[in-house]
Amino acid sequence: EDQVTQSPEALRLQEGESSSLNCSYTVSGLRGLFWYRQDPGKGPEFLFTLYSAGEEKEKERLKATLTKKESFLHITAPKPEDSATYLCAVQALAGANNLFFGTGTRLTVIP
């Protein structure tokens, strides 16, 4: 059965204090691993898709990396506007094209 575990559940950072969020996964054949950002009262906003181990993608202060068992979302010099819940999801090779989500990491960046 597909499983996605995100850690930590919550993270408080000072502005400028870099850190990483973890997403460990179990899936019978990975088609893609997705990162989304979700602000309170909003739907998830797409950030990245990673398809194979060793792949990296960057967007502003965010960088996502992928290994065969986990993905990291690195946040460099975060700003208060980076505060949100970050969701990780996997998409399996077999079956329907849906996403299986973790429970998210709630990030708060303090000015």
Add this chain to the structure above:
Amino acid sequence: EAGVAQSPRYKIIEKRQSVAFWCNPISGHATLYWYQQILGQGPKLLIQFQNNGVVDDSQLPKDRFSAERLKGVDSTLKIQPAKLEDSAVYLCASSPGWRNTIYFGEGSWLTVV
């Protein structure tokens, strides 16, 4: 480009009442999804359509939930009768095709009292 549109944004109903949510996907997107997100959890798939056919509804509680996608565009999700545990955000999402990025709407917030 317009995103996924959902309505209503907020709804409060009493248990055993019925409610319906509407979704208009991004223009040209063949695949449409309904997800349920309970507070503090990640979204969970309820049903997936490819054009106007159902691809996966294995997680849809069919005794009370129903969904349709007429003409392969708009979709409606209905709950009847509602239970307290149905309180959640109902997210509609769409993607261009079978193996593309999935884009979400703002969600419809349901509170059952």
